[in-house]
Amino acid sequence: MSTEMLEAEGVENLLVCRDEESGLRSIIAVHDTTLGAALGGVRMRPYPSEDAAVTECTALAEAMTLKAAAAGLDLGGGWSVILGDPRQDKTDALLRAHGRAIATLGGRFIPVNDVGTTQSDIALIGEETSPVCAQDDPSPMTALGVVEGIRACVRHRSGRTDLRGLRVNVQGAGNVGASLVRLLSTEGAHVTVADVLPGRAESVAAETGARVVEPAGLPALECDVLAPCALGGIITGETVGSLRCGVIAGGANNVLDSPERADDLAERDIVYAPDFCVNAGGLIFLAEQLLGHDFDQARTRVLSIGDVIADVLDRAHREGISTTRAAHDLAEARLKS
Structure with missing residues (x-):
């Protein structure tokens, strides 16, 4: 697996992840951890390009920061996206690889399911990183x-x-x-x-x-x-x-x-x-x-x-x-x- 930490305006961390064995291509954005660890979704869909995935991921990460702050929660905002069609490309190996990429952030990003992923997917990711939110459907x-x-x-x-x-x-x-x-x-x-x-x-x-x-x-x-x-x-x-x-x-x-x-x-x-x-x-x-x-x-x-x-x-x-x-x-x- 290879990960590349990019500099991006307005976010604390922007991680681009690739894993040849599983076929993973994913983006992880930690927007702001002022109030606590960044909680955010794992979205999977067939983005037209890696740049498009980065754009959506960072925008969603910022939205989570605002959401947590406005709701009075002690959480920050982040997001992650996996490039691919969840109906065709999603595999256990790919999800595990994404979990290992999240683990490199040392608990600063807490994933939960979103478009294209399920609670079972997050539980599998949770075998590679902690914490995750994979209990009751929110x-x-x-x-x-x-x-x-x-x-x-x-x-x-x-x-x-x-x-x-x-x-x-x-x-x-x-x-x-x-x-x-x-x-x-x-x-x-x-x-x-x-x-x-x-x-x-x-x-x-x-x-x-x-x-x-x-x-x-x-x-x-x-x-x-x-x-x-x-x-x-x-x-x-x-x-x-x-x-x-x-x-x-x-x-x-x-x-x-x-x-x-x-x-x-x-x-x-x-x-x-x-x-x-x-x-x-x-x-x-x-x-x-x-x-x-x-x-x-x-x-x-x-x-x-x-x-x-x-x-x-x-x-x-x-x-x-x-x-x-x-x-x-x-x-x-x-x-x-």
Whole structure:
């Protein structure tokens, strides 16, 4: 195995890893450990280039730093990505090799599953490095936090306190998206769901009664809430004008292609819950597990995400700034303190 530590602006460590025997090509980014060890995902997908993998990895690592800080957690932010198709290229040897690469950071990066990896994958990585988060699936807690964030946004926008009859479009029916559809359906919301992988949206729709549409058209469908729960970067200069929603709040990371896009949303009177605040439920749950706290205590802390979002929305309105700027200020104040 070969690893190369690169200099990169804005991150503490950027590790490029290659292993000929297993075929591993991966990137590990440790963004900031001011508050503690960097916890972050292991994402696997077929990136078009190593540069593209580095770009996404460092952006996600920074988002985790902000997420942990805004949530009041004693954790830093990091991320890792494996280049390859998880349906074809993932092997035990490849995962073990990635684990050995993580081990070179001496516990400064704590991995958890993400797009393209499972808890079983992380457990296998954990045979080569420690600590890892491979216990209970955090996805339902991420979804629970998103529901509370949606509730705060709806209350801010219209004064409503319930979600019954609310039209919510969920983009992505993976672990977080499917959990969110279930929770929203239980609340009486009218849910529309889409996913790029055949069968995933149909499966959760059969269980909940949600409506299924083609993924390409979902973001522009009229609704009360758009909940992105797949890959990031969906709100761009090209797509923002086609949105027909009142609220954006979902489980995906880096939903906006740039921070300035939050100003565009505000100009269109769309309430945006900053992703690194509203989707922090899974991270909070994992942090509570690392501390040895029980499920009920973790769930109570996840429910407080609604209060965080309400505070961000109020601060943005009071100071005349975007919700993204308000959330960044919240996170940066804790990092500086």
